[in-house]
Amino acid sequence: MTKVILCGYRDWANRIFENVNLHSKVFVVDTIRSHEEYIQKVDFFPEDIDLILFIGWSWIIPKETTEKFKCLGIHPSNLPFFRGGSPLQHQIINGVQESKVSLMTLSSTKLDAGEIWLQEDLDLSGKNMTEVFKNITSSSIKMLNLFFDNYVDIVPKEQDTTLGSYFKRRTEVQSKITLEQLQQMNLKEIYDFIRCLTDPYPNAYLEDSKGNKLFFQEVSYVPRGN
Secondary structure, eight states: OEEEEEEOOSHHHHHHHHHHHHOTTEEEEEEEOSHHHHHHHGGGOOTTOOEEEESSOOSOOOHHHHTTSOEEEEESSSTTTTEESOHHHHHHHTTOOEEEEEEEEOOSSSTTOSOEEEEEEEEOOOSSHHHHHHHHHHHHHHHHHHHHHSGGGOOOBOOOGGGSOEEOOOOGGGGBOOHHHHHHOOHHHHHHHHHTTOTTSOOOEEEOTTOOEEEOSOOOOOOTTO
16 A cells, blocks of 8 residues: 555645545545645654655645655646746647646755656646646546556656756736737637636736726637637
C-alpha cells in the first residue's frame, strides 16, 4: 500500500481525491483542505508516509516539507512548457487546444521544474472554465490511477527547462479587452480570451472612457458551416 497525505481545497481537486481514496493500492493517511489546517498538522505528519500529493494548492510549500517528504503535484500543461502562473489561461490565449496534465516532484526553490513522473492528455476545449476543469479532473484521475497501479516501478524523468517556457501569473487588469486587441484579434481568439477568464477567474471585460465596465461571464462560438 502507498501511504499518502492529500492536500487540496478546490472542488475539482476534491473530486480527484475521492477517486484516490477508492484506489486499492492507496491508504490515505489524511486529507488537508486548507492552508490553516496544513500549518496545524504538518509537524505531526507520520514519518512513514510515502508521499504528499498537492492538487490545486495555492501556497508555497516550505523546504522543511519538500526536503523531508516526497511531495508531488499536478500541473495542467505539457511540462516543461507553460511553467509558472496561470498555465490554463496562457495556453488557451496562445491557441493551445491539446495539452497535458503533468505529475511532477515539487520543490520549494524551483517552480514547476521538478522531475516528471507521468503525463496524460488534456483537452482544453470547453466554453467556460467549468468545462475545462472537468477535463482536468478526468485526465488527472486517469493519470493517478496509472501512477498508483505502478508506483514502485515508475522512474521520474528530469525536465529540460531550457526547451520549455515560463509565464507569470496573470493579473486582474490583464482581463481587460482593449480596442486595439479587438481590432487585432479574430473571433476565435476573442472567444478563447473570454472563455478562459470565466469564473472563478477575473472575467474578461470592456471599459469605456467613463470607467464603466462590461464583464463577460459566458460566451459561445459557432464556426461557419456548423
